[in-house]
Amino acid sequence: MDNATLNTTAAVATASSKPVKMAARGVKVFYGEKRALHGIDVDIYENEVLALIGPSGCGKSTFLRCLNRMNDTIDICRVEGLITLDGQDIHDPVLDVVQLRARVGMVFQKPNPFPKSIYDNIVYGPRLHGLATRKDEFDQIVETSLRRAGLWNEVKDRLLEPGTGLSGGQQQRLCIARAIAVSPEVILMDEPCSALDPIATAHIEELIDELRQAFTIIIVTHNMQQAARVSQRTAFFYLGDMVEVGDTEEIFINPRDERIQGYITGRFG
Numbered sequence: 001m002d003n004a005t006l007n008t009t010a011a012v013a014t015a016s017s018k019p020v021k022m023a024a025r026g027v028k029v030f031y032g033e034k035r036a037l038h039g040i041d042v043d044i045y046e047n048e049v050l051a052l053i054g055p056s057g058c059g060k061s062t063f064l065r066c067l068n069r070m071n072d073t074i075d076i077c078r079v080e081g082l083i084t085l086d087g088q089d090i091h092d093p094v095l096d097v098v099q100l101r102a103r104v105g106m107v108f109q110k111p112n113p114f115p116k117s118i119y120d121n122i123v124y125g126p127r128l129h130g131l132a133t134r135k136d137e138f139d140q141i142v143e144t145s146l147r148r149a150g151l152w153n154e155v156k157d158r159l160l161e162p163g164t165g166l167s168g169g170q171q172q173r174l175c176i177a178r179a180i181a182v183s184p185e186v187i188l189m190d191e192p193c194s195a196l197d198p199i200a201t202a203h204i205e206e207l208i209d210e211l212r213q214a215f216t217i218i219i220v221t222h223n224m225q226q227a228a229r230v231s232q233r234t235a236f237f238y239l240g241d242m243v244e245v246g247d248t249e250e251i252f253i254n255p256r257d258e259r260i261q262g263y264i265t266g267r268f269g
């Protein structure tokens with residue numbers, strides 16, 4: 001990262017009254033020859049829920065994966081531009097990518113608990129990162145994480161049973177608890193409710209609102225009502241560009257770009 005870019009980011013960060021947790025400047029992503037993102041600029045504030053919306057294939061998940069370098073795992077994928085976490089370039093070679101992914105956790109579309117007990121699902125990350133050593137410390141992490149994910153009361157008597165034996169909604173809350181267990185600062189959610197029924201979805205949405213007190217959350221969703229319910233700001237993606245980002249109410253009620261109106265009202269996408 002050159003100093004000029006850093007200064008630009010710092011200037012943007014101080015221009016806003018809200019602390020910037022993550023920032024993207026000129027982020028382009030290529031899959032082989034094909035460009036999927038054309039240069040994304042955005043600030044993501046601390047303790048906000050930012051919703052990423054837009055038609056299928058416009059680059060929402062690709063951008064989300066940039067934020068904890070999950071695109072590194074895709075051979076043909078190349079990322080250009082600057083992404084910072086607390087002002088630090090996440091591509092800086094001194095930054096350990098495993099640490100980055102602990103700080104910027106992820107919850108996927110399909111609940112994907114490990115084929116292990118509920119307890120072991122939660123302690124996996126803390127063990128990997130050396131966050132605890134004694135059994136009572138691990139027990140505490142398990143209880144705290146499950147409580148914060150709103151799952152403790154449902155599973156406290158069956159912690160040694162397989163996580164895969166839970167309902168879909170419970171499994172997704174287990175995955176959220178697993179993400180929380182390593183004390184992340186940012187949580188990325190890629191359509192976390194798309195495999196869930198309306199009741200389980202409502203549960204996760206309430207949870208997202210509570211989690212915002214402690215974490216910064218970026219959520220990809222196809223569900224417009226969900227974006228309106230859970231987020232404070234919304235970014236609209238279209239064909240690899242972030243066309244508009246702003247307060248969710250503003251984006252939904254009075255968007256500047258007419259394509260947003262068309263998308264929200266279901267005329268396309």
Ligand SMILES: Nc1ncnc2c1ncn2[C@@H]1O[C@H](COP(=O)(O)OP(=O)(O)OP(=O)(O)O)[C@@H](O)[C@H]1O
Binds near residue numbers: 059
């Ligand atoms: N692993 C990959 N290899 C090649 N191309 C990819 C890969 N992943 C995504 N793409 C392409 O990048 C573009 C953006 O895809 P992305 O999944 O980010 O969009 P999206 O907005 O999240 O879509 P959806 O809402 O359908 O999930 C698409 O053209 C897609 O085909």
